[in-house]
Amino acid sequence: MSSLVLSRAARPALRAGPAVSIRPTVPNAATFATLREIEGRLKSIRNIEKITKTMKIVASTKLSRAQKAMAESRSYGKTSNTVFDKAETKALDSEGNKTLLVVASSDKGLCGGIHSGLSKIVRKKLVENPDAHVVCIGEKCKSQLGRSSGKNVVLSFAGIGRDIPTFAEAQAIADQISQLPGDYESIQIIYNSFLSAVTYEPRSIEAFSEEAIANSPNFAAFEIDDEVLSNLREYAFANSLYWALTEGHACEQSARRNAMDNASKNAGEMINKFQILFNRTRQAAITGELVDIITGASASESV
Amino acid sequence: MAFAWKAAGLTYNRYLAVTARVVRRSLKEGPRLQAERRGEMELKFARWENGKQSENKSLAEANVKAMADAAGSQSQ
Numbered sequence: 001m002s003s004l005v006l007s008r009a010a011r012p013a014l015r016a017g018p019a020v021s022i023r024p025t026v027p028n029a030a031t032f033a034t035l036r037e038i039e040g041r042l043k044s045i046r047n048i049e050k051i052t053k054t055m056k057i058v059a060s061t062k063l064s065r066a067q068k069a070m071a072e073s074r075s076y077g078k079t080s081n082t083v084f085d086k087a088e089t090k091a092l093d094s095e096g097n098k099t100l101l102v103v104a105s106s107d108k109g110l111c112g113g114i115h116s117g118l119s120k121i122v123r124k125k126l127v128e129n130p131d132a133h134v135v136c137i138g139e140k141c142k143s144q145l146g147r148s149s150g151k152n153v154v155l156s157f158a159g160i161g162r163d164i165p166t167f168a169e170a171q172a173i174a175d176q177i178s179q180l181p182g183d184y185e186s187i188q189i190i191y192n193s194f195l196s197a198v199t200y201e202p203r204s205i206e207a208f209s210e211e212a213i214a215n216s217p218n219f220a221a222f223e224i225d226d227e228v229l230s231n232l233r234e235y236a237f238a239n240s241l242y243w244a245l246t247e248g249h250a251c252e253q254s255a256r257r258n259a260m261d262n263a264s265k266n267a268g269e270m271i272n273k274f275q276i277l278f279n280r281t282r283q284a285a286i287t288g289e290l291v292d293i294i295t296g297a298s299a300s301e302s303v
Numbered sequence: 304m305a306f307a308w309k310a311a312g313l314t315y316n317r318y319l320a321v322t323a324r325v326v327r328r329s330l331k332e333g334p335r336l337q338a339e340r341r342g343e344m345e346l347k348f349a350r351w352e353n354g355k356q357s358e359n360k361s362l363a364e365a366n367v368k369a370m371a372d373a374a375g376s377q378s379q
Contacts (some may be wrong), residue, residue, distance in 0.1 A: 150354030159346045168344045171316040231315035
């Protein structure tokens, strides 16, 4: 009778098996699920839940700050892009021009598929345009893209994403990129655009080359000297970069918050399952012992 | 129009960063500390060649050096 109870009790552990991928040896036979093992596992899941809960709270507070910074930076990017909208600037799309993809990710993981989403889009663009060069901002995309398309990577930046990106950082990055050998006719900044607290979408902002700006139809309306043009381009690039970085940062924080929320939820579910398993196993052990004692007692009595 | 900072090899972004730093440093104590946190930049960068990453270097130092090189080449 006790084995029947045990085999039924072991089933929840089996179902929970895929979720604990870190521990490949899930007790599949009832005899392996000793009380102490279950207790230890329960304890470790509780600890994980505590950690993920704390990370979620940290991410939530960071998110509100990041969102504020994003709203501010958006006006930077939008304002500087208004010039190009009004001038009707278009990217020069002649065949075989050199493209630079700037990927705005960050150094930290544990935030769902936010970085791999960016990498995927970059890979797709690289398939269309195999000669394009890639600049990686942040370690995560660097390691992903470095593995799959390392030949296209020309520059990588690290140290971003600890805090809200500053304009100084965006400027420094823009400067370093503009020092790259080779004139890029088209520079695309790929970033995660913040749609709502739960959704984001990889998008790209076009940063125009000097030629493209000079060739735009309504360019004359702004009366820009040729000499100042390169300044405008550099500054606009830094603006767009700053926008992309802060928006990406806000997305990352919200994604981390959601990921940690889900992780704590899953941990809570697992704790429930293991608690039930633990209770059942304990009960089964007690019942088994009782049966032994009673049969022993009755056997010795009858003698 | 000739710009003095351009002759010194600075890019526009670098020029802006320098002027912003000056403004931040001339603020009163309270707001200055807050503002100076916005000017911090501790990025590192690395060049890639043929799919291999070279050493990580400080971005700030590299930028300053590049500006100095640009100034040197222009004055000659």
